[in-house]
Every structure is written in structure tokens, then in C-alpha cells.
Amino acid sequence: MKPRSLMFTLFGEYIQHYGNEVWIGSLIQMMSHFGISESSIRGAALRMVQQGFFEVRKIGNNSYYSLTPKGKRTMMDGFNRVYSQRNYKWDGQWRVLTYSVPEQKRELRNQIRKELSLMGFGLISHGTWASPNPIEPQVMEWVKDYHLEPYVILFTASSIVSHSNEQIIERGWDFPYIAKEYDRFIETYERKYEEFQHRAWNNELTDRECFIERTKLVHEYRSFFFIDPGFPNDLLPDDWSGTRARELFFNVHQLLAIPAICYFETLFEAAPDREVTFNRDKAINPFMEMI
Known part of the structure; x- marks a missing residue:
């Protein structure tokens, strides 16, 4: 995981529901679970400030980071594509x-x-x-x-005269490749889902593991939006594997959601000068936000 991309994942999954501001110490603790060093995290946060995605304020010796409007738009673009409903029909345009x-x-x-x-x-x-x-x-x-x-x-x-819609799609997007990537995701997470269910039933799945696995799940699923254009249903291939991957993503996410949030709350520290309203329900089930 690259630090900048992971920061957007953490803000989208957790921090935005807890006031949209985080102490750098909390961020370091969260990201250390994914093998990222403190120096890399601090360097990435500084670059995010310089690029206009983060703003930082100091309270004593502590630094607190939040998303700028530009950063929030970037985060929400990914967040909305992960959680929004996709069963819409093409408007023909x-x-x-x-x-x-x-x-x-x-x-x-x-x-x-x-x-x-x-x-x-x-x-x-x-x-x-x-x-x-x-x-x-x-x-x-x-x-x-x-x-x-x-x-x-x-x-x-409303139409492209020289080519059919099917020909335009073949020119612009490689759907067989995208389907193979979704199949790989399905193969991995069907096995994991079965394992998580078994371990959760036997009280063997810790909150810490759920936080790590939920974050990895979202981070990996979010990577599909670098290759999947999110077409309307009536332009997708028959038996589209992206649909099955999405259902599996939802199931795994919800299995891990509550313990993951519990562990996040042990790491998160808000600024002492702000009264933060936590929206735990949305953090647990962001799918409800999009219905």
C-alpha cells in the first residue's frame, strides 16, 4: 500500500465519520499496521499538504490533519464509487x-x-x-x-454515426481483462469469507484483525476503479463478474465492520479543542449512505 492511497482509504472508511480530522500520531498508529514507517507517513502527509489535499493545524506540539475541499472531493469520488448503487440504466448519451x-x-x-x-x-x-x-x-x-x-x-x-456502441466499447475498454481481475478478487475473497465466518463463529477473529482486513478489502476493491469504468447495467457483458465481486465485497465488509470500527476507535484521537460528533452507524455501514 502506498501511503497517500492508504490515507484516502482511512479517511473515506473511518475518519470522515469522526470529524474529518486526525492527530498525526493516530494516523501513524493506524498505518503502521500495514508496514508503513513513521518517516514515510510524515513525508506523505507533508506532500499532501503541499499538493492541496490536506490542511494541518498545530495544538502545542501536536499536528492535526484534515482534508481540504479538494482532498474531500478526491476522497468522495472514490468513496461514492465504492458504495453507490450501480443498477441504473443507460440514458443513451x-x-x-x-x-x-x-x-x-x-x-x-x-x-x-x-x-x-x-x-x-x-x-x-x-x-x-x-x-x-x-x-x-x-x-x-x-x-x-x-x-x-x-x-x-x-x-x-445520442449516437456515434461511424461505429456501433459495441465497437466504441471495444475500442475504449478491455472488459475481458477487467473480468479476469474481478475473478481473481472473487477467488481470493470467497476463501477469506469462509475463513472469517468460521473464525467469527468460534470467537477467534480479533478486532485488530478485522480492522486490518476491512481496510485491505476496501483498499483492494477501490483499485478496480483504476480499470473499471462503472458502466450502466445494459452496457455490461452478460454474467458480469463485477456484479458477483460487489456482492462478495458487501458480505465480507459487513462481517468485519463492527469489530473493525471498535478497534479504530482505540487508535483514533480527536483534537482537544473540538467537540466531535461521531457517526458510528455510517462508519459501520456506509452502504446505507448511498441508498
């Missing part, structure tokens, strides 16, 4: 985005490609990206945040 960036801004061009992939766009031809998902507000907010108005054009189309 393609979102098509083109961009033209000068050669001297090559780094910006690479960043645009990365962000478009994360939002679920597929590259259908040189400089032309498409998505069937209704993400216009998210795209325009991204364009505004990064001052991309001179370089980017976004429009919608």
Missing part, C-alpha cells in the same frame, strides 16, 4: 471529450489522461475520450479546478 495541450505542457497532458481514466473515460481515438456515464458535473468541476478551459471541450451525443 455518450459524453465525448477532446483536448489539445501545447507540447511545452506535456506534463499537463499526461495528467489529463490519468484523470480521464480515473473518471471512467475510454480513449476511442487519438485525443478523443468517451463515457456513457452521467458525469458532466464532475468533469466540469475538474476542468475548473485545474484551469483546463482553454484545452478541453466536452459535449454529449
